[in-house]
């Protein structure tokens with residue numbers, strides 16, 4: 194059984210992430226979505242909320258497991274018995290950072306491959322950061338997020354508003 198680990202901050206999960214998960218299942222038998230705490234990114238949602246939203250969104254997609262990990266991604270991948278890291282590539286701007294990460298990870302664990310998948314064009318401009326900005330300014334979210342995720346994002350933004 195080929196298993197791919199899809200790591201990220203998922204703050205919050207968007208249709209772009211879901212698109213990558215669905216595409217991954219054409220390549221892998223099972224996908225493990227691994228949510229990173231990533232305090233350095235100062236996530237809007239805490240880890241438990243991000244995990245909960247990912248679980249909610251993927252519940253109807255078969256062969257997806259949701260978990261969290263701390264520490265080195267390659268350590269997690271090796272210990273979990275997975276075969277590859279999955280990352281999404283959007284516009285050219287993702288490339289440099291992703292390329293660097295993939296090569297560092299290869300140095301750290303030479304047997305762990307990174308597989309890049311491109312999302313549908315309609316999601317290629319979408320990021321959690323942009324969506325949080327749209328939400329802060331009261332924009333419509335339903336094209337980009339699961340309905341319940343959109344509701345929780347609006348609620349969270351209201352609760353942190355000064």
Ligand code: ADP
Pocket residue numbers: 200201202203204207208209210213231234279280281282283287311312316317318319320321
């Ligand atoms: P990270 O902090 O690790 O970049 P993200 O949650 O922002 O975490 O993204 C996780 C992965 O999903 C990354 O590989 C990112 O490039 C990819 N990704 C995010 N949004 C999209 C999207 N709209 N289309 C395709 N891939 C995406």
